[in-house]
Amino acid sequence: MTSSDQLSIGIIGTGGMGKRHAVNLHQHVGGARVAAVYDVDPGRAHAVAAEAGWPAVLDDPLALVGDPSVDAVVIASPDATHAALVQECLRCQKPVLCEKPLATSLADALQVVAAEQALGRRLISVGLMRRFDPQHLAVREIAASGRLGRPILFKGVHRNAAIPYDARGEVILTNSASHDVDTARWLTGQEVEEVFVRGVRSHPSFSEETIDLLLLQLTLSDACLATVEIYAAAEYGYEVSAELVCQGGTVQTAQPREAIVRAAGVRGTSVPADWLGRFQAAYIAELAAWTRSVQAGQPWNGASAWDGAMALRITDACAQSLHSGQPVPLRPLERPAAYA
Numbered sequence: 001m002t003s004s005d006q007l008s009i010g011i012i013g014t015g016g017m018g019k020r021h022a023v024n025l026h027q028h029v030g031g032a033r034v035a036a037v038y039d040v041d042p043g044r045a046h047a048v049a050a051e052a053g054w055p056a057v058l059d060d061p062l063a064l065v066g067d068p069s070v071d072a073v074v075i076a077s078p079d080a081t082h083a084a085l086v087q088e089c090l091r092c093q094k095p096v097l098c099e100k101p102l103a104t105s106l107a108d109a110l111q112v113v114a115a116e117q118a119l120g121r122r123l124i125s126v127g128l129m130r131r132f133d134p135q136h137l138a139v140r141e142i143a144a145s146g147r148l149g150r151p152i153l154f155k156g157v158h159r160n161a162a163i164p165y166d167a168r169g170e171v172i173l174t175n176s177a178s179h180d181v182d183t184a185r186w187l188t189g190q191e192v193e194e195v196f197v198r199g200v201r202s203h204p205s206f207s208e209e210t211i212d213l214l215l216l217q218l219t220l221s222d223a224c225l226a227t228v229e230i231y232a233a234a235e236y237g238y239e240v241s242a243e244l245v246c247q248g249g250t251v252q253t254a255q256p257r258e259a260i261v262r263a264a265g266v267r268g269t270s271v272p273a274d275w276l277g278r279f280q281a282a283y284i285a286e287l288a289a290w291t292r293s294v295q296a297g298q299p300w301n302g303a304s305a306w307d308g309a310m311a312l313r314i315t316d317a318c319a320q321s322l323h324s325g326q327p328v329p330l331r332p333l334e335r336p337a338a339y340a
């Protein structure tokens, strides 16, 4: 680590997510500081620097990774940049928290896993932050206690107010459904063995290649099923929920401390506009846990490179199923010992 006791973090990509991580690190995470930022748009990098304690603004992402004053790296640039930047972090032996997805192809993700294994040190963490969301953790705790019996069905719902990026089905699968398939694996402790996916365009005004409403059916390894609804243009707001149906009862995410408002003829609770509001507690908890794991060598309890690659393996199979109209089996893979 650098001279100060604080972990010095470099952030690549200072758009919505990079800015959120930078400001959260600066304001909410003890033991870490933002040391450097890079964005292809220097104006954005400078604007975020002004809100995150005036780190250095660099003009080259590889220079940021290699900078001796940077102890660890957060990657929050677009999906297609992730795999190469993570490889650079491995080359420089820098711990990295890479936003999901780990890569945009399974081949690239598996190469990243192989490179980390060859290094013989776990340096990669993947930003599948639902693993730090208090609502999801509460579900996991009850499921893990065993008092409801074995999980037999996972039901996930993932709705965006407006299509965030490219709305082709395979992009929504890689970019958005990666969270849901990871949640299904993490909450059940099971692997996905078969996928079957249907998708439609919800509004006729969308371009013809748009598929923004997807239904995923998954078969998991211990006779458990899963369904996931991904609706990327739901208009009314952003919502994510997860329910586990177990042999002896069900457990579902619930909004804590929500107040019911009665006004203008309506009784109800609010819906966040986007993920930044819904998952703020999870983003902070994820960064805090990652900082502790890097600084104190504590085990990382978030998603590993293996988990990131498995999410891509499943969403790749989902894209195949979407296009073929057929179920796609996934043969069991042995988890490498390094990721036990």
Ligand code: NAI
Pocket: 012, 013, 014, 015, 016, 017, 018, 038, 039, 040, 041, 044, 061, 076, 077, 078, 079, 081, 099, 100, 101, 127, 128, 129, 175, 275, 279
């Ligand atoms: P964004 O479009 O708001 O920001 C991306 C930023 O990267 C922009 O500032 C852009 O100028 C910059 N950029 C573009 N090319 C670059 C390059 N080659 N090198 C460095 N910077 C570059 O996108 P957003 O929403 O911030 O997404 C960034 C990443 O975070 C994506 O990979 C996305 O999948 C992930 N994400 C994760 C979320 C989560 O809940 N874990 C939520 C939203 C996004």
